[in-house]
Amino acid sequence: MPVEPPVVSPRTLAEAYALLxxxxxxxxxxxxxxxxxxxxxxxDPPDRVLNIWHLDELRGIRMEASxxxxxxxxxxxxxxxSPLVAExxxxxxEAAGTIGAAQIQNRGTIGGNAVNASPAGxxxxxxxxxxxxxxxxxxxxxxxxxxxxxxxxxxxxxxxxNELLLRISIPLVIDRHVRFRKVGTRRAQAxxxxxxxxxxxxxxxxTSWRDVHLALGSVAATPIRxxxxxxxxxxxxxDEATADQAASTLASELNPIDDVRSSADYRRAVAARVLHRLxxxxxxx
Amino acid sequence: xxxxxxxxxxxxxxxxxxxxxxxxxxxEDLALTGTKEGxxxxxxxxxxxxxxxxVVDSCLVPICQVDGTSVRTVEGLGSAGxxxxxxxxxLQTGGAQCGICTPGMLMAAEAFLAAGGGTDxxxxxxxxxxxxxxxxxxxxxxxxxxxxxxxxxSAGHDSI
Numbered sequence: 001m002p003v004e005p006p007v008v009s010p011r012t013l014a015e016a017y018a019l020l021x022x023x024x025x026x027x028x029x030x031x032x033x034x035x036x037x038x039x040x041x042x043x044d045p046p047d048r049v050l051n052i053w054h055l056d057e058l059r060g061i062r063m064e065a066s067x068x069x070x071x072x073x074x075x076x077x078x079x080x081x082s083p084l085v086a087e088x089x090x091x092x093x094e095a096a097g098t099i100g101a102a103q104i105q106n107r108g109t110i111g112g113n114a115v116n117a118s119p120a121g122x123x124x125x126x127x128x129x130x131x132x133x134x135x136x137x138x139x140x141x142x143x144x145x146x147x148x149x150x151x152x153x154x155x156x157x158x159x160x161x162n163e164l165l166l167r168i169s170i171p172l173v174i175d176r177h178v179r180f181r182k183v184g185t186r187r188a189q190a191x192x193x194x195x196x197x198x199x200x201x202x203x204x205x206x207t208s209w210r211d212v213h214l215a216l217g218s219v220a221a222t223p224i225r226x227x228x229x230x231x232x233x234x235x236x237x238x239d240e241a242t243a244d245q246a247a248s249t250l251a252s253e254l255n256p257i258d259d260v261r262s263s264a265d266y267r268r269a270v271a272a273r274v275l276h277r278l279x280x281x282x283x284x285x
Numbered sequence: 286x287x288x289x290x291x292x293x294x295x296x297x298x299x300x301x302x303x304x305x306x307x308x309x310x311x312x313e314d315l316a317l318t319g320t321k322e323g324x325x326x327x328x329x330x331x332x333x334x335x336x337x338x339x340v341v342d343s344c345l346v347p348i349c350q351v352d353g354t355s356v357r358t359v360e361g362l363g364s365a366g367x368x369x370x371x372x373x374x375x376l377q378t379g380g381a382q383c384g385i386c387t388p389g390m391l392m393a394a395e396a397f398l399a400a401g402g403g404t405d406x407x408x409x410x411x412x413x414x415x416x417x418x419x420x421x422x423x424x425x426x427x428x429x430x431x432x433x434x435x436x437x438x439s440a441g442h443d444s445i
Binding site: 002003004005006007009028030031032035036038039049051053054077100101102103104106107187188189 | 302303304305306325326336339340342344345349350393397411412413415
C-alpha cells in the first residue's frame with residue numbers, strides 16, 4: 001500500500017494560508033500527479049499534505065476585463081465543457097482533450113499541471129504562447145508572475161513554500177490565433193514526446209507572420225519558447241519557403257534528450273515536421 | 286479522521302488516514318473487492334469508479350476528497366443475482382475474458398451511457414480510452430457498450 005502522509009483539509013483560503021505560514025506542505029489538487037509520486041517508489045514522500053480540493057475560491061472559469069481566468073482547480077473536463085473556452089480559447093479545450101482520458105480529465109487541473117512543473121506538462125506551452133499570468137497568493141497578499149518566469153529550472157517553480165497558485169489569467173488579444181499539437185505514443189493516456197503551441201496575430205488579408213509565439217514541451221528541462229524560430233517567422237510571408245526555414249531553424253534550435261519516451265533525434269525531427277504542418281495549415285497553401 | 290460518504294447509495298463512515306486511496310478504502314476497509322487494482326498509477330483504469338457521477342481512477346483519489354460525495358462501484362450496477370443491462374450486454378457479446386479490466390470498463394461505459402452516449406464507435410472508444418484490456422482487443426467491449434446504448438435508447442423511446 002502507498003505511503004499515507006498526514007493531510008489537512010482547509011475549507012477556506014485564509015485557513016490554508018495560515019497553515020502554510022506555519023509549516024511546509026505539499027498541496028494536493030486532483031491528485032493525478034501526487035498520488036503517483038507518493039507511492040514510495042519515487043523518492044521520499046512529503047511530510048505533510050495540504051488538501052486544497054475544497055477551496056472554492058480556486059474554482060471557476062470567468063471573464064475578467066480582457067482576460068479569461070481559470071481557477072487553479074479548473075479540471076480538464078471543465079475546460080472541455082466551458083462555452084467561454086470554446087469561444088475564446090478553443091486550443092485550450094483541444095489540449096485538455098489530449099490529456100490522459102476521462103478519468104484523468106475529471107480530476108487533473110490546470111493549476112496542478114503548472115505547479116507539478118513537468119517539462120512534459122501539456123498545458124504549459126499554451127500558457128507560454130498566450131502570455132499567461134499566474135496569480136500566487138499567501139497570507140501577505142497576491143502577486144502575479146508571467147508564465148515565462150514561472151518555471152526557472154527542471155521541476156522548479158516561482159512559488160514560495162508559503163504560497164498557493166490561485167488562478168491563471170490569459171489575456172485575450174484581438175485577431176490572435178492559437179494552435180496546439182501533441183505527439184505521444186497513442187492518442188490517449190500518453191505522456192508527450194513533443195508538445196507544441198503556436199500563437200500569432202493575423203487580420204483579414206494578412207501578408208506576414210506577426211507577433212509569433214512558439215513554445216514546446218518535452219524537449220528541454222522546462223517548457224520553453226523557441227525565440228530563434230520565432231524571429232525567422234516574424235514579419236516573413238506565410239509561404240512554403242518561410243515554413244521550410246522555420247522548421248529547419250527549430251530543428252537546430254532544440255536540444256532535447258534521449259529518454260524512455262523518445263530519442264533526441266526523433267524529437268527534433270517531429271517538432272520540425274509538426275511546426276511545418278501548422279504553418280502550412282495556417283498559411284493556407 | 287473520519288470520512289462520511291455514500292457508496293452505491295448507502296451511507297458509510299470510515300476512520301482512516303486522509304491520504305488513503307479510495308481504492309484501498311473500498312477494497313480493504315469496506316470489503317468491496319469488485320473494484321480492481323491494475324497499475325496503481327492512473328494508466329490502466331482497472332480501478333475506475335464513479336465519483337458524483339464522473340468516472341475517476343480510485344487509485345488516484347485520496348479519501349479526504351471523497352468526504353461528502355457519492356461513490357458508485359461495480360457492485361452498484363446490478364443487484365444480487367441480477368446483472369444490469371450493460372453487464373448483460375458484456376456477457377452477451379463476450380466483452381470479458383480474464384475479467385480484471387471489466388469492472389473499470391463497466392464504470393467508464395456507465396458514465397458514457399449516463400451522459401447520453403450512443404452507438405458511435407469513435408465516441409465509445411474515446412470513452413474507454415483510459416481503460417486498458419489485454420485480452421479482448423476491445424472489439425467485443427465496444428460492441429457490448431453499443432448494444433447497451435441501443436437498448437437504452439429504444440427503452441427510452443418505448444416509455445414515451
